[in-house]
Amino acid sequence: MNTQTPVASTTTNNKRISQWLIEQKSLIALLLLIVVVSLINPNFFSVDNLLNILRQTSVNAIIAVGMTLVILTAGIDLSVGSVLALCGALAASLIGMEVPILVAIPTALLAGATLGAISGIIIAKGKVQAFIATLVTMTLLRGVTMVYTDGRPVSTGFTDVADQFAWFGTGSALGIPIPVWLMVIVFAAIWYLLNHTRFGRYIYAIGGNESAARLSGINVDRVKIGVYALCGTLAALAAIIVTSRLSSAQPTAGMGYELDAIAAVVLGGTSLAGGRGRITGTLIGALIIGFLNNALNLLDVSSYYQMIVKASVILLAVMIDNKQK
Amino acid sequence: MKQAILELTDIVKTFPGVKALDGASLNVYAGKVMALMGENGAGKSTLMKVLSGVYQADSGSIRFKDQPVQFSNPRQSQLAGISIIHQELNLIEHLTIAENIFLGREPTTRMGRIDWQTMFSQADKLLAKLKVKHSAKTLLSELSLGEQQMVEIAKALSMDAQVIIMDEPTDALTDNETESLFNIIRELSAQGCGIVYISHRLKEIFTICDDITVLRDGKFIAQAAIADIDEDKMIELMVGRQLDEQYPYQNSCREQTCLSVKGLSGHGIDNISFDLKQGEILGFSGLMGAGRTELMKLIFGALNKHQGQVHLNGVELKINNCRDALDQGIVYISEDRKGDGLLLSQSVKHNMSVCSLPLLSKFGHINQQLEQQQVAQFIELFNIKTPHQNQTIGLLSGGNQQKVAIAKALMLTPKVVILDEPTRGVDVGARKEIYQLINQFKQQGLAIIMVSSDMPELLGLSDRIMVMHQGQISAEFSRQQATQEKLLAAAVGKTQCEEC
Numbered sequence: 001m002n003t004q005t006p007v008a009s010t011t012t013n014n015k016r017i018s019q020w021l022i023e024q025k026s027l028i029a030l031l032l033l034i035v036v037v038s039l040i041n042p043n044f045f046s047v048d049n050l051l052n053i054l055r056q057t058s059v060n061a062i063i064a065v066g067m068t069l070v071i072l073t074a075g076i077d078l079s080v081g082s083v084l085a086l087c088g089a090l091a092a093s094l095i096g097m098e099v100p101i102l103v104a105i106p107t108a109l110l111a112g113a114t115l116g117a118i119s120g121i122i123i124a125k126g127k128v129q130a131f132i133a134t135l136v137t138m139t140l141l142r143g144v145t146m147v148y149t150d151g152r153p154v155s156t157g158f159t160d161v162a163d164q165f166a167w168f169g170t171g172s173a174l175g176i177p178i179p180v181w182l183m184v185i186v187f188a189a190i191w192y193l194l195n196h197t198r199f200g201r202y203i204y205a206i207g208g209n210e211s212a213a214r215l216s217g218i219n220v221d222r223v224k225i226g227v228y229a230l231c232g233t234l235a236a237l238a239a240i241i242v243t244s245r246l247s248s249a250q251p252t253a254g255m256g257y258e259l260d261a262i263a264a265v266v267l268g269g270t271s272l273a274g275g276r277g278r279i280t281g282t283l284i285g286a287l288i289i290g291f292l293n294n295a296l297n298l299l300d301v302s303s304y305y306q307m308i309v310k311a312s313v314i315l316l317a318v319m320i321d322n323k324q325k
Numbered sequence: 326m327k328q329a330i331l332e333l334t335d336i337v338k339t340f341p342g343v344k345a346l347d348g349a350s351l352n353v354y355a356g357k358v359m360a361l362m363g364e365n366g367a368g369k370s371t372l373m374k375v376l377s378g379v380y381q382a383d384s385g386s387i388r389f390k391d392q393p394v395q396f397s398n399p400r401q402s403q404l405a406g407i408s409i410i411h412q413e414l415n416l417i418e419h420l421t422i423a424e425n426i427f428l429g430r431e432p433t434t435r436m437g438r439i440d441w442q443t444m445f446s447q448a449d450k451l452l453a454k455l456k457v458k459h460s461a462k463t464l465l466s467e468l469s470l471g472e473q474q475m476v477e478i479a480k481a482l483s484m485d486a487q488v489i490i491m492d493e494p495t496d497a498l499t500d501n502e503t504e505s506l507f508n509i510i511r512e513l514s515a516q517g518c519g520i521v522y523i524s525h526r527l528k529e530i531f532t533i534c535d536d537i538t539v540l541r542d543g544k545f546i547a548q549a550a551i552a553d554i555d556e557d558k559m560i561e562l563m564v565g566r567q568l569d570e571q572y573p574y575q576n577s578c579r580e581q582t583c584l585s586v587k588g589l590s591g592h593g594i595d596n597i598s599f600d601l602k603q604g605e606i607l608g609f610s611g612l613m614g615a616g617r618t619e620l621m622k623l624i625f626g627a628l629n630k631h632q633g634q635v636h637l638n639g640v641e642l643k644i645n646n647c648r649d650a651l652d653q654g655i656v657y658i659s660e661d662r663k664g665d666g667l668l669l670s671q672s673v674k675h676n677m678s679v680c681s682l683p684l685l686s687k688f689g690h691i692n693q694q695l696e697q698q699q700v701a702q703f704i705e706l707f708n709i710k711t712p713h714q715n716q717t718i719g720l721l722s723g724g725n726q727q728k729v730a731i732a733k734a735l736m737l738t739p740k741v742v743i744l745d746e747p748t749r750g751v752d753v754g755a756r757k758e759i760y761q762l763i764n765q766f767k768q769q770g771l772a773i774i775m776v777s778s779d780m781p782e783l784l785g786l787s788d789r790i791m792v793m794h795q796g797q798i799s800a801e802f803s804r805q806q807a808t809q810e811k812l813l814a815a816a817v818g819k820t821q822c823e824e825c
Contacts, residue, residue, distance in 0.1 A: 196690055196691055196693070197686070197689045197690055197691060198682045198683070198686050198689050198690075198691060199689055201675065201679065201682060201691065202682075204668075204671060204675070205668055205671070205675070205679055208668035208669070208670050208671050209665065209667070209668045209669065211664065211665035212659075212664075212665045212666055212667060212668055213668070213679075214627070214647060214665075215625075215627055215647055215657065215659060215665050215666070216647070216651075216679045216680045216733070217646075217647045217648035217650075217651040217652075217680055218648075218679070219646070219648065275668065275670050275671065276670055
């Protein structure tokens, strides 16, 4: 900043404002969406409905945060849905065995981290493309889940522990559902990670130019494995919310979640080529998808058409984004 | 005066916020080679893009063969007979030479099937004309860079180009390849082609060009016959001020050995040893592929060595990766800014601090105030022209990018600095500044290794020069002994001359 003259800084300020507006277009689109839908349907803008939307969004949003980190390194993680299913089944069976939640939940999260790290190791050390590696783990872990659960839902049972566990999905604090709190905490933590820590800087560097990152002394393999492990951990956290809410784990849980998460990341303006993007964008992207789903429900649009509308919105957003570049 | 085949007059082109061209003009004559000169950012590339139809001029006229023309895309200009050979070649590696030459214009049979026979035979004819010793069926990836350039020229010829524009054609070529390129250029101009030659290398301009046109800040400055102009005058026209001595050499007087490399081998490098003193600039010369970059990357830990040791101030270093080298005071500034030097899509600040983050952070948390201060300090010290620290580095000129790359390394307060082609793609004015920076480091007692293919630069700055050939040191010269001829002789592997 200190290289600027005062005159130059006023003009750049104007420029910065317009730049900011352009950058915040997804936010503006979100606000517009809210205004339009609340005009059409007054029920939309009730506190209950808004909290409901946020709660519904939380699972996709938390997964999308992990996906953002992975995509920033120019990778992709298709296995999040399967990680969710396996970790959910693990959590449910631990709770079913009345393992205290303070043990069961960290165990499930650790399992998510480990499964993510395995994908990371295959990618970083095995030099397998992220798409292929996580396609493999996606299929593999879904199979493991099916074997583990025998293809049947795993109930958390009707014990005190199960009741405690249910709080994560159904409880609330200060009038706000717990999943929403978890989403907020995850976003704040990852925002800090990306903007104020070395690890965050390294994630951007690797996505920007991997060989330059290596020559800059960054341990690329370690950062990558860490990122996939984080992504797995967040998928496990999403698993806990889903399992807790249903009081059981479905072996088919999380199918297609990877695509919703990728959609949120892309809607948020993060480049699939890596190195560019913001976590706040992902939050907005996830909210757009959540609000859109809800609005289409309120407007009585059939779920078949909903898919078509969703696809069109994403395509439109991405094309506008490309045009600006 | 002879009649120009192509005339660009008073071209103006404005981008949001920048006037890239402001009355630029250029005449190209049939059978002549016209040098287009100017610093980076002078508007050479923009002018060429206007000519080829990538951009549309705001005002001004283009006349080609006495007809006013306007191209709305590069294909139109190619069909009209104007071909550009870009610095970065537009070729596809997994296709054959012939497929590359006729890409998008494949000769077809009446059934719409590609007529391979015609295609290969036509391509072979073109290659023979250019004296390329490969069959048209050879895959492009098997060719050297110089040969790939010949394929680009063949492509231009296949379209009956009457004007061929070459943008920094020799940047990646060895001296031999450059020589054969020059022969081709002479032949083409003898056949009546008009050639525009863009290069930063003044020597080449004097060797190959007939006339020069100078642009500065998007404006036409001068056109002159090469015979009427000398190097100093040309630089003066380009920078608009006089540059004093181009290579400011300073004597070094320290004697303490700083870096010592013993029997280093691996990745084509065969048992190399040398010592480097504090405050010394050791130049490395050699042809492309001689292993200079590989040697530097072995020292820096970017490649794994098979054998050998690196000592710093008498202590053997354990270097397994780049981080180890950086931590122990050895920094490497890559030859390839785009490929592995910089994070082009990210900010000046993030680029400059990326190596130093361990020093700027505690428990992983970055002290951003400290970071900003340090970056500001280096921006000032290195005179880096950027509107602010958060500017995307890809938008800066080559010279400023290079300065950021050097600042990034120097932020670590290293003991040994390895500069690989420090002025590639850097304009004359910024070059001078980089030389002065290098000399400053020298005065501070840093040990400096400079790999360069630019002979005058190497001869002008180095205290000692080593020449590499096929992964080995083929000769070593002191500053006094070294001449361009000797370096070249050693680089091509001739047995060492008697006096050294």
